[in-house]
């Protein structure tokens with residue numbers, strides 16, 4: 001039976017505090033476990049306003065109504081208001097997620113800074129941000145993190161070396177059709193990647209590729225058309241855990257009805273032998289409905 005891994009990106013303080021517990025309920029109703037990837041340092045969402053000046057972001061704001069979903073206060077954190085430290089304020093929520101049997105991992109230290117800077121950052125900056133996230137994770141959970149999913153699918157080659165050095169066993173930092181071992185200069189044994197294979201809800205809402213179809217129906221049709229392929233679906237605590245809970249429940253039930261086994265990234269990764277994975281470079285690509293470039297699986301080497 002083909003698997004579908006649920007990867008939950010948690011980007012903000014409000015998403016952690018309110019969206020994560022709401023997702024526990026939806027997942028418990030369907031008796032499903034998922035991978036929660038946490039933003040652990042300050043919530044500087046307000047600084048994302050810088051992106052207003054980038055092509056494509058304004059259209060996205062109009063389509064998904066960022067203010068309605070993220071809230072005005074959240075959009076001011078890091079600008080007019082100081083950014084709340086997420087793990088410090090939501091320690092109980094983070095620990096309870098693990099206690100409920102979900103897989104927990106590292107999304108990022110500072111989402112906005114990582115998303116805006118990592119693609120061109122040097123080793124020192126990357127190491128500093130990565131280490132801070134890992135240190136907070138260890139402080140909260142008492143164990144080292146084993147799974148990483150880069151904020152905004154933004155990476156650089158230093159990240160892949162750091163994942164190896166810090167003992168990560170699997171990662172989902174990229175977009176693409178299926179799992180692979182990243183080919184990285186001076187790194188022979190990079191941590192395998194399980195890329196996000198499906199579009200996210202915020203990429204689909206209001207996008208012309210839907211031609212008026214409902215995003216949930218679009219996603220169910222995409223998995224129905226590829227019944228033998230494993231998929232990774234990325235959702236957000238700020239969307240599926242808040243205004244789009246009903247859509248998420250419908251997705252889970254639809255995937256169940258298709259015979260999909262809904263799993264964590266860990267379960268999906270442990271079902272595959274590393275030696276069986278293709279090797280491929282990580283390249284910069286674009287995804288419909290998302291502004292800018294992001295990390296994508298390149299063409300696998302023979």
Ligand SMILES: [Zn+2]
Pocket residue numbers: 009010011107111151152
């Ligand atoms: Zn994120």
